[in-house]
Amino acid sequence: MARRHLSSDEQAIWNTLTQSVRPLRPRPLPEAITERPVAISTGRSVTPLSPRPVDAPSTRAPAAMLDTSWERRIRSGTLMPDMTVDLHGHSLSSAHARLNQALSSALARDHRILLIITGKPPKLSASSQQSRRGAIRGEIGHWLETSAYADRIASVRQAHPRHGGTGAIYIILRRKK
Known part of the structure; x- marks a missing residue:
């Protein structure tokens, strides 16, 4: 159109x-x-x-889609994380601190792909019609937006079932400038 x-x-x-x-x-x-x-x-x-x-100087926001090669690797599950961080079972404050520590460490080591395990959302009963997400999963987007490393994040995507599916996300970092 x-x-x-x-x-x-x-x-x-x-x-x-x-x-x-x-x-x-x-x-x-x-x-x-x-x-x-x-x-x-x-x-x-x-x-x-x-x-x-006037709007603040533009910071680069994570992209919804990456180039074809990245998209193919994400869809097929052939993406191999450089670092895995398990936040499942942490309190919100310790999960937030652990996420920031992981981002800092990944950037220092020039890692590009992080697998963040947040845990799957709770199963819903047949009588419950509302959809719910886990607390960490619900906050992680905000944490990444407000992170000191937000401009270094190229994309945030749901993980392939091989890496945890709805219970995990990929954070793809930009290359060093």
Whole structure:
């Protein structure tokens, strides 16, 4: 499907909408905040809004998809982790500390692929319709986003069944600069 460009009215509405969205977990404000005026279009006139902060310098976020070679290795389970970290059975605070220690160690050793075992989510009873995740599995995404090593993470993916399936994830680190 070909993409179309937004009209100026649609663009103004889109800008207004994106300003009203708030993240579930707020990120810290950047140190330097510069003002950038934004406007809303109401009919034919343009009403300026109060200035908003400029986004922080871009940090590289983990990719949802990697190149074909990586994707094939992940799907087939032929990916061989350089390091395995078992967080299963740890408290949240000790699991968080262990994850940070593992990332630091992996980067120091130039490892690229970490297998993080979080444990499988609890089995649901037939009467329970809600889906639940384990506590560590539920927090690990936030821990990785806010980690001091977040910009070194290329991708975070569910592990192949050979490596733990839903009870584990791969963290693929970027090459050294």
